[in-house]
Amino acid sequence: MDTLKKGFDSYGNFMDQEIVAVQLGCYSVALLGLTAAIRKVRPFSRFKRPKDIPAHFISEKKSLTGCVKRIDPFAQLLMIEHKPLISLPVITKGELPIKILGVKLSSLGISWLQTVIVNSEVSFIPVKKDKDFVQCEVLLPNIKSVVEKNIIEKKKNIILKKILTKKEEPFVNVGECLVKIGFAETVPIEKSILNDTQHAHYYKSLHSAELYALKKKLGLKYYSNILKSILEMLLMKLVNYTKDLSLKVIHYIWNIPSKLTPA
Known part of the structure; x- marks a missing residue:
């Protein structure tokens, strides 16, 4: 046992x-x-430099969040304090330089960003890392959409819901918005970026916004086209005037007597 x-x-x-x-x-x-x-996932990482962003974040089009602290008017950069998924007090803060993909800002665009975007929380999708900045699509929460959503939830009215939610997006694309109101113009994007369907659609929307601005006679590009036409017209007039003057000089020279009779 x-x-x-x-x-x-x-x-x-x-x-x-x-x-x-x-x-x-x-x-x-x-x-x-x-x-x-x-x-x-890097939930604790706070990105402060372009090289801090992992390559797979770009290939997977990870959407990041941060607060715009200031605008660099000379380099046309948004200085964003990136917010990690889980914030720890021991992680030092810093500003990640962001350039809006595919646009060149005017002075009005810089002023608009300083007035509307600074101290606001934005989402940004990194597209390409450069040495001094990251090219991104920048999205701003649509305040109107958020307010109307709260109204809909309170009233539970089907008709009101259909009216208010019509064509309202939760985010506003900052680059597209700036181009559409004439505060920025499109610039060429690298072909390797345009090979991606999502980025190609974004660039197409920028061109559509630019055509809208030209149609509505908004922004510096519209006035630069007018100025170009005026300069071309003045140049043509100057050429014609020079041509007429040359003909007159030649005619005058031919009419001068070959021999002057003595007095």
């Missing part, structure tokens, strides 16, 4: 050891999976 009891005790101890080993193995696998997930 004692022998049988000892056998059961030995078997129980063996099983306990096996269970502990299995538990340790499960914990190790879970820890490795969590480590890999943290390295991929």
Whole structure:
């Protein structure tokens, strides 16, 4: 009987050891999976330089969030304080330089950004990392859409819901908005970027916004076209005047007597 009891005790101890080993193995696998997930998602990372953004964030078009602290008018950059998914007080703050993809700002565009965007929270999708900045699509929450959504939820009116939610987007594309009101103009984008369907659609929307601004006679591009036409007209008049003057000079020279009679 004692022998049988000892056998059961030995078997129980063996099983306990096996269970502990299995538990340790499960914990190790879970820890490795969590480590890999943290390295991929980077929930604690606060990006302050272009090189801080992982390459897979760009390829996967990860949307990031941050607060616009100021505008650099000379480099036309949005200085954004990136907000990680989980903020820790020990992580130092900094400003990530962001350039709006595919647009060149006018002085009015800079003023608009300083008035509307500074101290606002925006979302930005990194597209390309340069040495001194990151080219991004920048999105601003549509305040009108948020307010109207709250009204709809309170009133629960089907007709009101159809009216208010018509063509309202939760975000406003900052680049497209600036071009549409004539405060910026489109600039060429690298062909490698345009190979992506989403980025190609974005660039197409910029061109549509620019055509709208020209049609409505908004912005500097419209007035620069007028100025160009005026300069071309003045140049043509100057050429014609020079041509007429040259003909008159030639005619005058031909009419001068070859020999002057002495007095």
